[in-house]
Amino acid sequence: MDEETREKIDEIFCDVIEKMAFMFGESVPEDELPPAGSEFVRTEMTFSGATEGSIVMAVPAQMCAEVAANVLGVDIDSDLAESRSCDALKELLNVTCGNILTALAGEEPVFDLHPPTLSEINEEDWNNFLSDENTHAYNVDENPVLLKITMKS
């Protein structure tokens, strides 16, 4: 992936999370990521149409409720934030995916976005994801976030 594409993806992700969840993200080298904890969540979705591919995001498990609380405008300790935490993270990925595809492919191609899935991952999975050279790493309000998009050429 060339530098221009990487920068575009970084810009879009940070813009989406700021507008959706009022959280501020910045692209950082992996050795400057905030502490990650030991429990993680991974959400993934595929797309087809003009190009096929997938996008994956991983975050510390405790960040999900924070995202949901910010998106919904409720307290992080509320039942609503807890119950919507998985759905909010999947929607964050969905919006990120749509915006990245338009930015990378232009406004003419039509894509079909497939529903995101979510699963828990362990520290080893997190570290494997982190060590992938195509993974983007972000510091989002002192939470580490990993993102990777794969497009068939």
Place this chain on the structure above:
Amino acid sequence: MAYNILVVDDSVTVRAVIAKTLDIAGVPVNELYQASNGQEALDLLAEHWVDLVFADINMPVMNGIELVERMSSEGLLDTIPVVIVSTEGSATRIEQLLNKGVSAYIRKPFAPEMLREVVDQVMESKNDG
């Protein structure tokens, strides 16, 4: 005048966000109905009077495009404007939807002001028509 609004999205979070955004934007809402796919939306439309529909594109069971087509074939689009709220930014897709009778398109993420502006435009156009 307060509107009866139907929000159609498979994400319960998005439905809640649209409801909250309508409130923040000061859109007068009488009843806010929610559906998680196009079929549920059609079932609700058969039982309740709705002034305006917000619908996503990608949903299970029946997606937003099928919903618009069904509403069109049943004559519902003549009286109930549909605003698509989606992550997709394809101009081709947007043009297709507008040609099918969709009144407006909002791309996620969106600001409350944008929602208000679109509601005002669409409802004004509906009342003029």
